[in-house]
Amino acid sequence: MIITGLIAILSFIIVPVLVGFNIVKFFKNDNKSILFAYVIGYLIEFAICELISVPMIFLKCRFTTLLYTFIGINGILCLVSILINFKNIKEIILSNFKELKTTPKILTVLCIFLICVQIYVFAFYAHTDDDDAFYVSTSVTTVQTNSLFKYDPETGALEGENSKIRFIIGPFPLFMSIISGVLNIHPAIVAHLIFPVIILPVIYSLYYLLAKYFFKEDKNSTLLFLVFINILNMFGGYSKKANFAFLLMRIWQGKAMLANFIIPAIWLVFLNGKENGFKFVDYLLLVITIIAGNFTTSMGIGIPPIALILLVFAFEVSKFNFTNVKSKNDLKNRILEFDYKKSFINILKCVVCCFPSIICGLIYILY
């Protein structure tokens, strides 16, 4: 039990942070933020899982091949991260400790309390969802037959329902299988108990980072924002179709992760990129987030790119100067003088970042 706990802490906290620091190191701002690395680390892990699992499914590899490859890649990334960040480890720890020291205590405790309430419900209560008959059973079948999407998870038929392309290109249940393989715990327990407990702090870290982007050094406002996000989530049960319900009732399903992790991650990565002046590392992170979105569900092929393109479009439209227009001619001149080429290039760059979705979309259509 203790060893399982230590493996869990290593696998779900330390490894993602180390993996994340491979990229975070190259950011202008937040390049020492453990929380930022923690969130980015999970995006990278989902992206890795997508890149290795989809070909392995087509090549009819065993699940253990996927598991050991995933562990191996993460191991290498952790080693690389330690090597490239070794000199800065002391700075990183001190910087985060300083940030923690200056964080408003009461609001922090309130936030942590509200998150713990949600974790407590995941740990001691259950929401049963019929969709799990497919998604969780896919994880179970993967582990128990040591195969990848070979058997229908419900009828046991060879190449059944789950051999449909839309499940293969968005194989999120495999992440539950991988956790199950690492911890040697039944996939249904991983999905319903362990995964929600792991991922909820990651999602709230993402919201914290979004709040920090908007409120900058105002830590009171940042944490107050997070308190209200908690309350909004807990009282978001007015519709089973809204993202709040998906977060607190079935976060182990890929579509819930799309709504509550990937889409907000797109916003965070784009807004950070905008602030940093869109360097190569920002575009790389966008690509990683798009691939992570593809991994969660087949809808992840379409929805994150649409969100990204509409967001960049909104920013380009905002460059039109409509204030203090003196006459029709003045307006006409402003429209003509607008730098359409630069805007088009900015939008095109973000479209190019969506190339993984374009590839998945083509596979979906042609298969």
Added chain:
Amino acid sequence: MFKENINSIVRAFSEYKGDGGYLAIFFIAILYMFLKRKDKKKNEIVFFLLYPIILLFVLMNPIFNKLVHPIFNTIYFRLLWMLPLGIEIAYFIVSFINDQNSKMQKWVVGIVSVIVIISAGTFIYNAKNFQKLGNLYKLPDEGIRVTQLIGADDESYKKVIAPPSIIAIIPQIDSSVHLSNKREAESYKKVPEIVAMSYGDLGELLKAATEKKCNYVIFEKTMWWNADIRDFGFKVFTETDNYIIYKDMEFEYDK
């Protein structure tokens, strides 16, 4: 021309908004951003004002709906997840609190905001959504027990006809216990064995069992049948509080 698409959009919004409380606060937040646009930073104006407006314009557009209809037919509401609903409301509340001059006013606005959210929303943690279960699988105890009992049997081939009350649980526990049919929401209730269960027609059930090569049948103890399954080669394998599991003793698995 776009009647079906408009209906799809209306249905999606209706499913997504619930009773509309959160959406109302969201629109108030957008209005607040418009009114305060000169005081806010550009990135905030774009993300909290321009982006949601452009998004709503696109999603409510029947032409866009027509384009994506083949993929998002019955799940168009999922596109609404791109709206920064929770973030916008939280940002609006915090900004509004910060706009107040005195500490007392900030507290009042904060408390009123919490009351408004509670009134506009619905507490997710209710008995309809969550049950206290004593096992780590977070699945009904009896469903797990039934699955484990069949899974522990010596047979290398196990295929079961199960009632709707337990069918979603079995494949989540043991992949060696196969179902006679997939549990797809729309079509499942029309499969012969489930129709047979609802009418107590044992003949139809056994016909389905033979066709689908099922060697186990699970009955709820309250089910009524027009004959006794034990007269047709089935024996009681085991039982739990609410279920009896029958096994076809004459079954021979032929690949």
